[in-house]
Amino acid sequence: MNRFLLIFLFSVVHAFAQKPSDDALKNKSKQKGAFEKYNELAWKYVNKDPDSLYYFNELSKKYIENEEQKGKYIVLTGVDQFIQGDFDKASQLVYQSMQLAVKTKDYKTISSGYAILSKIKNMEGNFEESERLSKIALDNILKTKNNPAILKAIINYGSTLIQNNKYEEGIKYYKLGEQYFYKGSEYEQGILLMNLGSTFVVKKEYQNALPYLEKSEQLLLLTKAESFYYKCYENFSEAYVGLNNKSKAEYYLAKAAQYSPGEAYMTHINYIYARLYYQFRDYSKAKHYLQQSIATDEKLNASNLGEDYILMAEILNASGSYTDADAYLHRAISIFKKNNEEENLKISYDLILKNYFQKENIKEYLQYYQDHIQLATKIDNRANILALHDLDKRYKTLEKESKIKTQQLEIQKAQTNKNYALGGIAFLAMLLGGSFWFFKNRQKTTKLATQNTLFSLQQNMRIMELQNLNQQLDSHDVKNLLGDMSSEIQEKAPDSYKKMIKFLNITKASLYQDSFTDPVEKQLQQAEDFLSLQQSSLAEPLHYHIENTLKDNQIEIPRLMLKNLVENAVKHGIKGKEGGGNITVSLTEDGHFLTIIVDDTGKGRTLKTLSNKGIGISTYQNLFATLNQKNKENAVFEMTDKKQGVKVTITIPKNYQYS
Incomplete structure (x- = not known):
């Protein structure tokens, strides 16, 4: 993401500048006073020549006649200080100019001030504050109905949204900007469309x-x-790299190199060359270009150096040089930890764990595995919080709209009653209209409540996954499980290798899926992997059998369901039971229904477990109960207590809808 931001900002950092043609300025200067003429000339040179900006702005100072003009002069002085890199001085001048602009209701100057403050925060790396200030700049300029200035403000605000990974919202504002295109705005149009393409x-x-x-x-x-x-x-x-079009990618890389503004940008070209040749397995060329990129980035102490190291590690891995790759990954991890770049840190962990796994280096594997799990859980939790916040926002908006419509309905009814004497037909029409809108409102509210319940259930599913994972990967259990496996690796590596693969597959399934459902085929493998590992590590004897007679193994069912059901059977049934027990998993079909049975001969349910089903079972029961309301045919989730053990039976229509 850092590489994208570096280049992306280059295209919008001075988007608040005016860009009229020289002829237009000459014609307008005949009609305007001296201050307006020099002020507009000064704005013209914001992008081109800072010295000319300073010169014309100082000329305009001599002709200041009122507070509005004084504010315009001061804000441009702030722009000059921003370009010179004195952000503190620029901020002071901007606040001073905005105090004057507020008095005179000069929204254009107010907007320019907030745009500069937004860019200062941007340069300081505070992208959230930059977005907030940029939105204020846009809100103020919208009051002027000045389309050229509005277009520039939209470009800036859209860019701050993209920086904060709000891609859909950023695209929405960029496309809104197209409504403000005008003859003579080809320059701004080019920037906006380029930013859309970048996004x-x-x-x-x-x-x-x-x-x-x-x-x-x-x-x-x-x-x-x-x-x-x-x-x-x-x-x-x-x-074109993304589209695997090598010739086109090479053509445009050569064009980009031709217009590269300097060393810091050329290093990015080398990085893309390296990615291109790595993608086409030309590892020698990829390494050559990446070494050039690394040399420059190390010299400049560039923020994207860690990404260089990750790509070099991938190239070395592909060449079989795992030890050399480790060295680069250690450097990348150090950088990402220091800069708190969690997504990149997670990628580094993935790669280094793969290397240690290939080398059967259990000690180092365990060290990074624990860090990896903690980080992945943290990222997952944050994503859930953001999703909940977004849903809450949308829910409140819909709720507000619903209230407004209800109020409008009441007003209409009151007006109808008042004019009742004017005609029974008119009254009847209004009454029917009111009934129709009331019914629609009730229907919408019911739909919204159902959606909200579904989302809550999805969140419970995520919580269940994390709780199960945390229990499954408790540090003591992990240590025991992998400790046992480490001694086996020395004696019989092939079997231990298979166990490790199964263990990693289960972990991956728990952490890295965003889909609400998964195919039966994948879930059967997860259940088999889990039972196989438990069979080798459990103190009690565990026997299991999986029977699948389905014709279509790509049928989707709630993700992790099979694995969680067999885990419940082990945890609450077989584990701790003298003599152990059996678990039978069967999948059959009857017409257009799918039947899943998990049958164990364990301890059975106690009064305690009956009263506390746990989030796993209750979540699936609630999930199907809610989804049944929108499906023509119902799914059934049943638990049967036997003399020895518990039998879980789930019947689901093959065409069951989960969304």
């Missing part, structure tokens, strides 16, 4: 990116905006 590249929607980049290239060439050619061609190259 689709980051989302890995490469085919969607190309039309925007192609149109952007035409506009940037038309307006001779050479400072943006590099970014446009760099995006083309990223898109």
Whole structure:
């Protein structure tokens, strides 16, 4: 993500600047006063020449006649200080200019002030505050109905949204910006469309990116905006790398190199070359380009150095040089820990665990495995919180709209009653209309409540996964399980290797799936892996049998369901029972129904377990109870207590809808 931000900001950092043509300025200067003429000239040079900006702004100072003009002069002085890199001085001047602008209701100057503050926060790395300030800048400029300035503010705000990974919202605002295109705005159009293309590249929607980049290239060439050619061609190259089009990627990388603004940007070109050749398994070329990128980034102490190291590790892994790859991964992990880059840190853990696994280095594997689990759980929890926050926001919006419609209905009814004497037909029509809207409102509220319940159940599923995982990967259990396996690795590596694979598959299934359902085939493998591991590690004898007569193993069922059911059978049935027991898993079909049975000969349920079913069982029961309301045919979840053990039977229609 850092690489994208570095280049992305380059295309919008001065988007608040004016860009009128020289002829337009000459014509307008005949009609305007001296201050307006020099102020507009100063804005013109924001992108081009800081010295000219300073010169014309100081000329305008001599002609200040009121507080509004004074505010315009001060805000441009703040822009000059921002360009010079004195952010503190720039902030002071901006606040001073906005105090004057508020008095005179000069929304354009207020907007410019907030835009500068947003960029300062951006340069400081505070992207959330940058987004907030950029939105205030946009809200103020919208009051002016100044389309050119609104377009620039939309470009800036959309960019801050993208920086905060709010891709869909950013795309929405960029597309809103298209409504403010006007003749003469080809320059701004080119930047906006390029940013749209960049966003689709980051989302890995490469085919969607190309039309925007192609149109952007035409506009940037038309307006001779050479400072943006590099970014446009760099995006083309990223898109074609993603589309596995080697010749096109090489063509646009050469074009980007031709217009590279400097060393810091050329290192990114080398990085993309390395990715391209790694993708096409030309590891020698990939290593050559990446070494150049690393050398420059190490010299500049670039923020994306850790990503260089990750790619080098991947190249070395592919070449079989695992030890050399480890050295780069250790460097990457150190950087990501220092900078608190959790997503990149997680990728590094994935790679280094794979290396230690290949080398059967259990001690180091265990060390990083614990860190990996803790980080993955933390990231997963944060994603849940963000999802809940987003749902809460949408729910409150819908709730508010519902209340407004209800109030409107009451007003309509009151008006209808007042005018009742004017005609029974009119009254009847209004009454029917009110009844219709009341019914629709009730229907919408019911639908919303069902959606909210579904989401709550999905959250319970996520909590269940994490709780099961935490219990399954309790540090003591992990130590015992892998400790036993480490001695086996020395004696009979092939068997231990298989166990390790099964263990990792279960972990991966618990952590890295976002889908609400999974195919039966995958879940059968998870259940078999879990039972196989338990059979070798459990103190009590465990025998199990899995029978599957389904014709279609791609039928979707709630994810982790089979694994959690057999885990319950082991944990509450077989474990701790003298003599152990058996677990039978069967999947059959009858017409258009699928039947899943998990039958154990364990201890059975006690009064305690009967009163406390746990989040696993209750979640599935509640889930099916809710989903049955929207499905024509119901799913059935039953638990039967036997003399020895428990039998769980689940019957699901094959065409059952989960969303």
